[in-house]
Amino acid sequence: MGFVLAACDPVSEPCPCDEGHGVFLCDGGECTECQCLDLAPATVDPTPDVTRFVDADATGGSGTEADPWAGLDWATLDDDVAKGNVLVVFDAGDVWPDALTIGRTDAGPNRIVLDGHFRRRTADGWVTAEGVRATVPGVKTGFDDVVRSRITVRGFDVTGSEDKGIYWRAGDEIVLEDNLVHANLGTPAVSLDYTSRSGHRSTSFVVRNNHIWDESGECVYIGGAEGEDLDAHELVVIENNLVHDCTQLFSTHADGINIKDRIGSVTVAHNVVFKTHWGIEIASPGEYRGNLVFSTRSNGFHITDEWGPGASGLTLEDDVVLDAGEAGLYLNATNHPWTGVTLSRLTVVGAREAAIEAGGAGGITGVLDDVVLADAAVGLDAWSRMGLVVGECSVHDVGVVGDRDFAEAAEVCVDRDPGFGDLAAPAGPDGHFFTTDDPWVAEIGGARP
Numbered sequence: 001m002g003f004v005l006a007a008c009d010p011v012s013e014p015c016p017c018d019e020g021h022g023v024f025l026c027d028g029g030e031c032t033e034c035q036c037l038d039l040a041p042a043t044v045d046p047t048p049d050v051t052r053f054v055d056a057d058a059t060g061g062s063g064t065e066a067d068p069w070a071g072l073d074w075a076t077l078d079d080d081v082a083k084g085n086v087l088v089v090f091d092a093g094d095v096w097p098d099a100l101t102i103g104r105t106d107a108g109p110n111r112i113v114l115d116g117h118f119r120r121r122t123a124d125g126w127v128t129a130e131g132v133r134a135t136v137p138g139v140k141t142g143f144d145d146v147v148r149s150r151i152t153v154r155g156f157d158v159t160g161s162e163d164k165g166i167y168w169r170a171g172d173e174i175v176l177e178d179n180l181v182h183a184n185l186g187t188p189a190v191s192l193d194y195t196s197r198s199g200h201r202s203t204s205f206v207v208r209n210n211h212i213w214d215e216s217g218e219c220v221y222i223g224g225a226e227g228e229d230l231d232a233h234e235l236v237v238i239e240n241n242l243v244h245d246c247t248q249l250f251s252t253h254a255d256g257i258n259i260k261d262r263i264g265s266v267t268v269a270h271n272v273v274f275k276t277h278w279g280i281e282i283a284s285p286g287e288y289r290g291n292l293v294f295s296t297r298s299n300g301f302h303i304t305d306e307w308g309p310g311a312s313g314l315t316l317e318d319d320v321v322l323d324a325g326e327a328g329l330y331l332n333a334t335n336h337p338w339t340g341v342t343l344s345r346l347t348v349v350g351a352r353e354a355a356i357e358a359g360g361a362g363g364i365t366g367v368l369d370d371v372v373l374a375d376a377a378v379g380l381d382a383w384s385r386m387g388l389v390v391g392e393c394s395v396h397d398v399g400v401v402g403d404r405d406f407a408e409a410a411e412v413c414v415d416r417d418p419g420f421g422d423l424a425a426p427a428g429p430d431g432h433f434f435t436t437d438d439p440w441v442a443e444i445g446g447a448r449p
Contacts, residue, residue, distance in 0.1 A: 036433065053069070087113045328373075
C-alpha cells in the first residue's frame with residue numbers, strides 16, 4: 001500500500017462534516033477529500049428540572065439565562081442536582097482561560113449535563129448555536145480520591161491544556177460525548193484513572209462520538225488494576241470515535257485506545273484509529289467489534305496478559321487493520337492460558353510483519369474464522385503451539401501462509417484476490433467511513449464493520 005505515516009509527519013488536519021467528525025489524509029503532499037465518521041445516535045439525556053447558564057464574559061451572576069455565571073458554581077449545582085436533573089448551557093464560541101473543573105460531591109441519582117455547543121449568547125438573548133463550541137483548556141476532576149458521578153460532558157473543544165485533555169479520577173455513569181480533544185500537552189488525552197489508585201470501581205464510563213487527535217502520548221486510556229488482584233472498572237464503552245496522531249517520539253506510550261487489566265464488560269466498537277504506536281491495546285477481554293485501524297507504527301491490535309489474568313472470552317469481530325508497521329494482530333499469552341477466544345470476520349492488509357502473530361507459554365484456544373489476509377510476509381505466525389481452530393481463511397500476496405505452529409493454516413487458507421479498492425482513501429469515494437463503498441470491504445467476504 002505504501003501509506004504508512006511516520007511519527008514526524010504533519011498532523012492529519014480536521015475538516016468539516018455535516019453529521020460527524022472529519023479528517024484529511026495526506027501523504028507526500030497528496031491529500032484525500034474529507035473523510036467523515038458520522039455520529040452514532042447521541043445518548044438520551046433526562047429532561048432537566050433546572051437549567052443553568054455560563055458565559056465567559058459574565059461577571060458574578062446567579063446562573064440564570066438573564067444573569068449567567070462566569071464559571072461553574074458547584075455548591076449551587078450540588079443543591080440543584082439533589083432535587084432533580086440539571087442542564088448547564090455554556091456560551092458556545094466562548095474561550096475559557098481555565099480548565100473546566102468537575103466538582104460534584106452529591107451522590108444522588110440525578111444527572112448533570114454540561115453542554116458546550118447547544119446555545120450561544122447574543123445581544124438578543126440565547127440562540128441555537130451552529131458550528132461553534134465552548135473552548136476549555138482541559139476538563140478535570142482533580143487527583144483526590146473523590147467519586148464524581150452521573151455527569152455528561154458534551155460539545156466542548158478541549159484544547160490548550162498543559163496537562164491531560166479530559167481526566168476522570170473516579171465516577172459512575174459518566175458520558176463523554178461529541179467533544180473535540182486536541183493539542184493538549186499531557187497524556188493521556190482522555191482517561192479514567194486506575195481503580196488501584198482511586199480505590200473506586202467506576203461503573204459505566206462511556207466515550208462516544210469524539211474526535212481526538214494531535215496529542216502527546218496516549219489518546220484514550222482506561223486504567224485497570226495495575227496488576228493487583230482486584231476487580232477494576234466495569235461497563236466501559238468506547239464507541240464511534242475518530243482517533244489519530246497520538247505521538248510520542250521514541251516511546252511506545254502513544255496508542256489510540258488502551259484498555260488496561262481486569263476491567264469487566266468492555267465494548268470497543270466502530271472506532272477509526274490511525275497514526276498511533278499501537279492502534280488498540282487490550283489487557284481486558286470484551287467485545288472489540290467493527291473498528292478500523294490503519295497506518296500504525298507498530299501493531300494494529302496489541303493484546304497481552306503482562307498484568308492481568310489473560311484474555312479468556314475475548315471477541316474480535318469485523319475489525320480491519322491496514323498498513324500496520326509490525327503485526328496486524330498481536331496476541332501474547334505469556335502468563336496465563338486464554339480460552340474461548342473468538343477472532344472472526346477480520347481483514348488485515350499490508351502488515352509489515354505477520355498479518356496475525358500469536359504465541360506465549362499460556363496458550364490460546366478458540367476460533368479463528370472468516371479472515372482475509374493480504375500483502376504480508378507471513379499470514380499466520382506463531383512462536384508456540386496455538387489451540388486456535390482455523391476456519392474459513394482467504395489469503396492473497398502472502399509470502400508464507402502459516403508459519404511454525406500455524407502450519408496447518410496452509411492447508412485451510414485459500415489464495416483469492418479480495419478485490420480491494422484504493423486503500424489510501426479508506427472511507428471510499430463517498431467520503432464516509434463504514435459505508436458499502438469502503439475500499440477494504442472484500443468482495444469475497446470478510447470484515448464489514
